Amino acid sequence: MSAREQYLEALGIELWRPRPAVAASAVAASVSPDVVAAVPDDPDAVPEQPLSPAAAAAPHRIAAADDAAWEALRVQVSGCTRCELCATRTQTVFGVGNRRAELLVIGEAPGADEDRQGEPFVGRAGQLLNSMLRAMGNPRDTVYIANMLKCRPPGNRDPKPAEVASCLPYLQQQVDMIQPRLMLAVGRIAAQNLLATDTPIGRLRGHVHRFGTRGTPLIVTYHPAYLLRSPSEKRKAWGDLKFVRAELARARSAAGAGPSGAAAGAAAAGPAAGAGRTGWGLDGEQPGV
Numbered sequence: 355m356s357a358r359e360q361y362l363e364a365l366g367i368e369l370w371r372p373r374p375a376v377a378a379s380a381v382a383a384s385v386s387p388d389v390v391a392a393v394p395d396d397p398d399a400v401p402e403q404p405l406s407p408a409a410a411a412a413p414h415r416i417a418a419a420d421d422a423a424w425e426a427l428r429v430q431v432s433g434c435t436r437c438e439l440c441a442t443r444t445q446t447v448f449g450v451g452n453r454r455a456e457l458l459v460i461g462e463a464p465g466a467d468e469d470r471q472g473e474p475f476v477g478r479a480g481q482l483l484n485s486m487l488r489a490m491g492n493p494r495d496t497v498y499i500a501n502m503l504k505c506r507p508p509g510n511r512d513p514k515p516a517e518v519a520s521c522l523p524y525l526q527q528q529v530d531m532i533q534p535r536l537m538l539a540v541g542r543i544a545a546q547n548l549l550a551t552d553t554p555i556g557r558l559r560g561h562v563h564r565f566g567t568r569g570t571p572l573i574v575t576y577h578p579a580y581l582l583r584s585p586s587e588k589r590k591a592w593g594d595l596k597f598v599r600a601e602l603a604r605a606r607s608a609a610g611a612g613p614s615g616a617a618a619g620a621a622a623a624g625p626a627a628g629a630g631r632t633g634w635g636l637d638g639e640q641p642g643v
Contacts, residue, residue, distance in 0.1 A: 420531065423531065424453065424531055427524065427527055427528070427531075428448050430524075431446050431448050431504050431524055432445070432446050432448070434446065434504065434505075434520075434524075436520035436521070437505075437514075437516060437517045437520040437521070438517075439503070439505035439506070439507060439517055440505065442505075442506070442508050443469060443505040443506055444469045444470055444506075445469065445472045446472070446504045446505055447464040447468050447469065447472055447473065447474050447501060447504055447505070447506075448472075448500070448504060449474060449498060449499060449500030449501070449528060450473050450474060450498070450499055450500075451494065451495065451496075451497050451498035451499050452495065452496055452497060452498055453498060453531070453532055454532070455496060455497045455498040455532060455534055456492075456497075456534055456535040456536065456602060456605075456606075457492050457496075457497040457498075457534055457535070457536055457537075457538060457598070457602065458497065458498050458499075458500070458528075458529065458532055458534040458536070458537045458538070458570075459475075459483070459487075459497055459498070459499045459500075459537075459538045459540060460499075460500055460501065460502060460525070460537055460538070460539050460540070460544050460548065461474060461475060461499070461500075461501045461502070461540050461541060461544055461577065462501060462502055462503070462513070462540075462541050462543040462544045462577070463501050463502060463503035463505070463506060463507055463510075463513055463543075464501055464503070464504070464505065464506040465477060465479075465506065465510055466506070466510070467480075468501075468506065469505075469506035474499050474500060474501050475499055475578070478579075478582060479577070479578040479579040479582060480578070482578040482581060482582060483499075483540070483578045486578065486591070486595060489592075489595065490595045490596075490598060490599050491599060492599075492602075498528075498532055498534070500525065500528060501544075502518065502521065502522065502525060502543075502544050502547055502548065503517060503518070503521045504521055504524060505517075505521075512543055513543065513547070518547050522547075522548075526566050526567065529565070529566055529568060529570055530566075530567070530568065533568070534570060535571070535602060535605040535606070535609075536570070536571050536572070536573065536598065536601055536602055536605060537565055537570050537571065537572040537573070538572075538573055538574075538575060538598055539572055539573070539574050539575075540575055540576070540577045540578065541555075541576065541577030541579075541580065542554075542555040542577070544577075545558050545574040546558075548565055548572065549563050549565070549572070549574075555574060555576070558574040559574050559575065559590070559594055560593075560594070560597065561573075561574075562601060571601065571605070573594065573597060573598050573601065574594070575591050575594035575595065575598075576590070576591045576594070
């Protein structure tokens, strides 16, 4: 008996072997048509077992359950009254983007434009963030973008510890559902609160940190609004983006996967024009590498 036959026998799979030609007619006469039809043409072939209706429907049920859980979280956030910010907001800002994203970008809190439109990073800082993401090979529509806080603090003041504590569980649930390969925290406030540290942002940059119960890898860079005020720091931020790109490639390689969706197309096309040198100036501004 061959090794293959021994393996199949150990699995309890009965091998079918052809009878000698002289006995074929006798065998055919004694076996019902249904059984004959079930005999495989290939002696070594293992018959395919059709999926039960319940098993066939399982992926669709999982997707529907994911959608329902996501929408339930969105509704919960929209009506949140956990902290005093509910009294001054126009609306909550849940997040926007690809729910299967490999990169999750996290800012500090909504600003005036975000509070009015209900979407994160929509002002000039948002335009610069979009340029940064394109230069990195991960356009805005391939990532998910959210904030640490879902409501705007009055006057864009720094979030209070109680507000952060009230809102972080929402972000953790989003991370659990999206399951990104990597998180990018933009700005000192987001980075320090997500990592529960008062370490200066300059020392947090250039390292892979971990966030939350899943230990999701997290990298820190400067906030686009800061880069608009301090364009000379764009060189450092571009180094952070190259670090993100390298870590995503390493994570994909470790998982035996490639870029997904639109990110794959962007990666194949290469960085935005001039990204190797500048790549994400706004209104003609250049990072000045």
